[in-house]
């Protein structure tokens with residue numbers, strides 16, 4: 076087992092404090108029964124009221140409650156203790172996010188059944204004795220077993236080509252000896268010494284810098300900054316190999332939707348086997364297997380979505396965050412944390428390097444690199460002959476589509492050309508469904524969700540109006556729900572379904588497909604459609620952001636962005652940055668192989684800074700301008716923000732609590748509290764929401780301020796107060 080028990084984790088006797096995976100303010104004390112051995116990090120079962128709960132020993136007892144009044148630990152579980160570094164990480168994240176430590180602990184033990192003893196099965200290996208009676212069948216079985224491996228009766232029988240009875244006979248004769256082995260298959264060891272692809276000089280240089288950081292076995296944050304298609308994955312695989320050579324575990328974090336079998340196949344080509352995976356689609360059994368293997372040091376590499384950060388690695392030595400700019404790393408519900416930022420903390424606590432990889436780094440990371448806190452490794456060229464695509468903005472005022480259509484004539488011509496050349500096109504619109512708004516022509520009524528302040532989105536294939544916030548759905552009505560006029564409802568604006576309809580009319584011969592979360596349920600459906608695109612069974616892809624990430628389609632040459640202005644509409648502080656990142660990623664899908672790519676941005680404001688940066692390719696200039704603008708007004712990363720949302724099923728109650736909170740704002744010069752104001756989504760799932768925004772300078776401990784503010788507030792049960800440090804969503 077790789078985990079070493081440090082001297083700090085010596086056996087604790089007398090009383091222990093146990094952290095429970097619940098939203099409690101602190102760990103609780105328990106008695107350690109005589110003869111029971113627990114250490115800091117031990118997983119234990121303890122009583123809590125009438126229940127039994129699993130918790131983790133956090134340290135010695137505090138002594139606050141008299142020993143004779145403490146209840147004893149019920150049981151110590153047979154699991155490697157939670158490493159000290161993970162316990163410190165849990166405390167760190169709790170403190171940073173202003174969450175109860177138990178809520179963070181829950182993230183670390185969220186693998187049902189993983190803490191139970193592993194189920195065993197009986198296997199057999201060859202002993203020293205040979206049976207007195209030898210038959211040809213028995214001889215074959217003995218021959219197979221001579222390699223010393225333990226096999227179940229079935230496995231041995233199958234491999235030797237004999238019946239189960241023959242194997243049982245050998246067991247009865249004492250020639251095969253029983254051993255208990257875990258039912259769960261182990262993870263194979265990735266082989267760091269397999270030959271990778273031949274790296275270009277630029278790539279080799281970058282890889283050697285990354286290797287150097289891994290070999291130094293110290294904390295360092297490194298931005299791997301390379302244009303789309305420059306081979307960042309191949310390069311950071313070399314850092315992974317270096318960590319494996321040291322016998323360390325590696326975590327590769329990806330945005331969930333980038334975690335495809337395309338990626339896993341690439342990993343397998345480089346390292347000879349697939350890594351362990353961690354994401355929301357795993358079965359309970361798989362979760363248990365991965366969690367256990369990670370804890371026992373038997374899973375050398377984990378590729379996972381953000382929650383993989385809380386796995387109990389016994390000896391982690393490298394984290395890679397791919398697409399580090401991606402907003403999917405921000406968890407919004409429950410403990411609101413940013414997995415990229417917390418991954419940097421995890422690496423620093425563990426004293427090992429972290430690689431942040433992106434073609435469009437977040438402003439936070441870019442500024443850290445600019446100011447020297449992070450190292451930067453650049454890749455300037457696309458791999459091989461591939462060139463970066465040519466980006467053109469189409470001025471929709473000068474070159475508008477026909478009435479009732481959404482594709483401008485320029486874009487239509489380009490798609491036509493691609494079709495004739497046997498190449499693929501992709502139309503990108505980050506809007507699911509058919510139309511984002513349904514309006515009554517007679518009275519002007521707009522159909523809204525009854526539980527949210529949001530319009531219902533028409534999904535024509537399903538013949539329903541759907542709320543994208545809460546999932547509410549209803550059939551499309553015949554008459555206006557407000558004035559009763561018949562056949563007066565009109566669909567306004569396009570979603571991907573509507574674009575697909577237009578494509579079918581314009582190019583009836585072309586094979587078109589929609590790629591959006593509504594059309595693809597589950598990972599298998601994703602794999603299927605991406606495989607079809609790769610195999611050129613599709614001519615025109617119409618997709619939401621699912622298609623923006625990571626995919627490599629060599630025949631895709633034309634990318635059309637239907638509404639490049641879309642992300643700029645909600646004017647939050649990152650609107651420009653995020654629009655740039657998303658569209659740059661989408662653009663990066665074009666021309667990734669021999670055939671040059673062409674990208675067309677349909678925009679009503681082609682003179683906007685974001686469009687100009689995309690067309691000119693001057694990313695760093697754009698980031699510098701964004702940074703300067705934020706610095707002027709003290710917004711992140713030059714200042715700190717915390718969002719606080721108060722919500723309740725009853726509007727008056729939410730307002731009452733918010734007013735009370737407002738009265739209790741501690742007075743200091745360094746921090747200002749804006750609000751309460753109705754949130755942009757003032758109603759969500761039937762709850763009224765009010766928002767505060769706490770704003771402070773970079774050097775202010777904004778968390779202590781928020782804790783002091785909220786500490787003594789009595790919050791009625793029906794009211795929720797959620798705290799979001801470094802908010803990304805301002806809805």
Ligand code: ADP
Pocket residue numbers: 272273274275278301302303304305306307308309310458627
């Ligand atoms: P990025 O992550 O920077 O977008 P990738 O690592 O996905 O780039 O590389 C783009 C494509 O080029 C992939 O198909 C990859 O396998 C290929 N590639 C990159 N570098 C090399 C190389 N040195 N030799 C062969 N293929 C390469």
Ligand code: ZN
Pocket residue numbers: 524525526527529542543544545546547760
């Ligand atoms: Zn709703």
